[in-house]
Amino acid sequence: MSKPVFFVTCPKGVEYLLADELATFGLATVRNAPAGVWVEGPLEAGYRACLWSRLANRVILHLDEVDATSGDQLYDGVVHMDWQQHIPVHGSFRVTFLGQNEAIRNTQFGAQRVKDGIVDRFRAGGGPRPSVAAKDPDIVVSARLNRGRLALGIDLSGHSLHMRGYRTDKGIAPLKENLAAALLMRAGWPEIAANGGDFIDPMCGSGTLVIEAAMMALDLAPGRKQERFGFEQWPGHQPELWLSLRQEAERRAHEAKQRRIPRFAGFDQDSRVVATAWKNIQRAGLEGIVHVEARPVADLKLDGEWSDHGLVLTNPPYGERLSERKELGGLYQTLGEAVKRATPGWRLGVFTGAPEFGRSIGLRSFKQYRLFNGKLPAQLLLFEIDETSSMTPRQPAAPGEVAPRIANEERAAMLRNRLKKNLKTIGQWARKQGIGCYRLYDADMPEFALAIDVYEGRIHVQEYAAPKSVDERAARERLAEALAVIPEVLGIDPDEMVCKQRQRQTGTSQYEKQGVSGEFFNVHEHGGVLKVNLKDYLDTGLFLDHRPVRHWIQQHAAHKRFLNLFCYTGAATVHAVVGGASRSLSLDMSKTYVAWAQDNLALNGAEPSKHRVEQADCLAWLADRKTADQRFDLIFMDPPTFSNSARMAGVLDIQKDHPDMVRQAMARLSSDGLLIFSNNFRRFRLEEDLENEFEVTEVTRDTLDKDFQRNARIHRCWHIRHKV
Template identity: 85%
Template sequence: MSKSVFFVTCPKGVEYLLADELSTFGLEPVRNAPAGVWAEGTLEGGYRVCLWSRLANRIILHLDEIDATSGDQLYDGVVHMDWQQHIPVNGSFRVTFLGQNDAIRNTQFGAQRVKDGIVDRFRASGGQRPSVDAKTPDVTVSARLNRGRLSLGIDLSGHSLHMRGYRTEKGAAPLKENLAAALLMRAGWPDLAREGGDFVDPMCGSGTLAIEAAMMALDLAPGRKQERFGFEKWLGHQSEMWLSLRQEAERRAHEGKQGKLPRIWGFDQDNRVIATARNNIQRAGLDGVVEVGICPLADLKLEGEWSSTGLVLTNPPYGERLSERRELGALYESLGDAVKRLVPGWRLGVFTGAPEFGKSIGLRSYKQYRLFNGKLPAQLLLFTIDEVSAMTPREPDVPGEITPRITNEDRAAMLRNRLQKNRKTVGQWARKQGISCYRLYDADMPEFALAIDVYEGRVHVQEYAPPKTVDERAARERLAEALAVIPEALGVERESMVCKQRQRQAGTSQYEKQAVSGEFFQVHEHGCVLKVNLKDYLDTGLFLDHRPVRHWIQQHAKGQRFLNLFCYTGAATVHAAVGGASRSLSLDMSKTYVRWAEDNLALNGIDPKRHRVEQADCLAWLAEKPSPDQRFDMIFMDPPTFSNSARMAGVLDIQKDHSRLVRQAMQRLSSEGLLIFSNNFRRFKLDEELASEFDVEEVGRSTIDKDFQRNARIHHCWHIRHRG
């Protein structure tokens, strides 16, 4: 049988695992690429990927690579290819296009030129041509542009192979199925299962890890229940070979259930996600194999007989805007206590976007794998649950005390001069505007990667974590210089300055508790009194960049019914109420910030009966059908970039989920009302379809004051109204 070339895509960070897996299907890996592997082999090997790969997203049968430094050159290459041997003339096709260059600047243009070339090839050969079907085509043509070269192929999978068919309820599981499988492989589950080990996920959510563990243990093909693949109407399809592989998968599935099955359990404290897990287990055909139960982590018990070896693998919650460090630290410590008490001798795997909490587990990790949960950087931490690995649990590290000291006087003088200059310009502007809390410096100089904010005579300093290319000792030396210079340059006492370190994180914004000082004080903004805390959190309780948004709300809120979603400490609600809003509702899932918001309202003498603050999961609240009294004239929605909090019904990824959130918010907006939608994801792009449904006005520039103009992408903001 002749050999072909394939490109198999996968989640970022899984490439080496995928290469090993492809080898078991008879394919020979040629080279790894970002989020994929090039391989050679027979069509049978390609079919096995579709049916058996636990890690792949898609498998592309490579046809040719052509020059594509211009749209016309791309077209010329496509039109000379023999598409008649791949696409039925009376069938349909679509083109998926990835990549861009100077000439081909968007995927829509690139895909159109490929379509034109294919259609014109058919027309030149007799006039009849296949139709284009973007949703359910007979054949999908894959086009991938890289550095002026276009790779063309047939997508044999037709859909992303991570979709096994058992997970249909949206928003209930943070892990894609193939990422869950990768975690299980990295944790050594296939070997443990063969050795008679059992499996537990104590924070299972919708059960993805447990279901994938069972499919591995029972030798069930991930694609076994898929009704259709992308190659089935491709003209090169070999149906007898495919039928034989399907029969083999059924035989192996039958044999896999004959031996002794491992015990596989998932637990979660949320009855809603457990209900979803049960539905997923039933759809996967694993009733009686995978069991789930409602149980908080601290109360976890394992009834009955369990193997002396096994795996605990879990994906704890690890990010919610201003989530409290102590709360999450306690969760990880509780996990450590549970596994040491229940399953000594087992292996523990923790997949987390906040690996610093691994220290709270009380075990020494023997292996760490860097992976991605979507676009979010994450790590899989592996532990052996035994006395040798035991260590004293401790809270994640925070920057230690650094003695202010000037090592390089010239460098220190540069910072001193810049701060004094900013104090004259930005400080003078703030005084004229009556603004007492503002940003004075934001990494203006690369040598000093700091954000310096003034809060009515107190100074809040955040050090952005230096890149790995910067020597740690050099970074601490510069911070020591900054701490020596700042009080002198700004004329404040050293005791009035607070310094913390803040990580810049791709695709997310995490804010965790830093201390328990309880040192709150009051500041003033446009006639409002607000409570802030410089020490206990990475953020202070007041997002300074949103000052113009809050002022605008105050100026336009008179007589309005106001809704504040993801309200944080309720500052926007205070401005609305002071501005004359008739009533308001503010929602946040954090008890800490609900109480903080209530305190802010009380400081301003605002009636709590007309201006209510409630603890609620905004995702779940928005998903409910609005009642007649839930109509508002002005809505402010500033969601976090990413969150998979334990208290949330689902996972929030603002780029993926914003269009749904906006539409749900608009259902609660009066006919003449206004939705103010904002977020601080720097690479955010608003769904273009929203502009076709609503009156959308981008107002970001007008919502950024002078003190944040050095960083124009600090946040995005839109005014959204119903069309008249």
């Protein structure tokens, strides 16, 4: 009888480490795959992987592989499999689907076809069939499509194994638990701990690294505290075997406590994340073993008795934005000075997305491992903290500190000429229209991937993150040239120019501060006054591309009740007020932007009793029956493309959620009112049923002024009315 085959998934870059770990459980490698390993071995070894793997995400018992060049072919392969062996008749199941091809372009469609095949297989027998459950199913069926073949299996883990159960509270940018374990293994922590070494994380955040280090040294199974695994309702489950493995894990945990327990400490300058770390430590059952406290890196010192060797491992800030990166050189240098003073003879590991700052530590790295933190490329740099490894710290030219310099006069002349041309066309148009805030340049030339915006004499420059094909040094050189050319052509003081790096934002990141300058100033647009800040946030407080939309609202708002959903800083409401709106309600979930919107309305003389701004989750507000009787004559809804903010009750996906959002908004619209619906998702498609239910007109072309006509995909916009 052939051995069972498993596909075990993991973070990208961890595949070879995972293969070595699985071998210790009795699983032989069949082949490696991107972000996973195919292995074979007895069911007991699969159980061990679920309970003991520190690196895996999921353990999938492979069942079969079928042809799937079309949806019908996929269905035919699924429906002929014997699913009664793997899904209880009176139980429930869910299908997870990954991959796509020309015929199956949507994972939801692929999952539906697999589900249909399974259900029809049960129906063919004439008996009852299992139910489909989106949440907490008894069985999770894994379907993975690759090159026209669909691999089908049972997810024995049932959930991602990186979730150990101790981290319900997170820091600002937490490492996943299995990635933290991979860093510890690469840094040699198991050997260091076995030889009597101790562990410190001087920038511990919510404590993931120090907790994982303790669990590893104390031989605690990562899945020891999990209440439920995916195989427990599987018909092939062997309860006695599983019970024996759980008992073995408890015995090993007890025996490990009889040996020397290393010292574990985590420090962080932010007392709030230290409080979070304490909660995580308690949930992990490591009170009295792991110690954390609020302490800056510069004050690192060892109190009490510590080993003369050990591991310092940390995950400092990456400085993903230009405004942050200029601070990193000093932080890394401080880290180097602190560990050389406090932990000589130890090993240092630094996991960073900005490896160039490793030179600021003042130690020579003896090993570098390329990994990924989510989708972000990163490196683990390893150093021995001793005199032979010491070097003079070198400060790299961080992008935020790029000195204006022209290295290639011919290339700089291209940008200079383009800016002059745009000043003659766009700049002259803006002056004639009385527009003081506009986009002058938007990556017109591939050599200079920048957006340059004018804010009444001040300049806001956004550097788009360069693709991997562009050398980082070349990108910095071009930025240096742009910083030299822009003030020259525009005739401004360089201090009036702010430069940032633009990257995709999700969740609450769009609301987070980039700096603390507090430099707000007022600008003017079509008779309205608006407060902006070029330095402290990713965005400035004013979306320039929506200028025509705001102007249209102003021209049509007289005597109307106005609703602004996802209101940001309330600029559209300001224009409604200036245009004579009788009442308005503006909603946003960010306290920062609610306060900003209130300030903007006050600047324009709006009465707070008539023009209210409230903090609210717009999805929840739209779905709330208590608000359903409110009516508005004009509604503006410009949601983000995606948001998984902790402030929200759910997750917002504009493509999936927009039909319900539009219908709920229309339910609050007066019979002769208008909904202006806009978003900036480049691949967005409006649901066809909405066009059958309502009078829908796309007005995108009319909502793009001259400064954004080169970037016609910056947003899309519709006017939606009730049918007469």
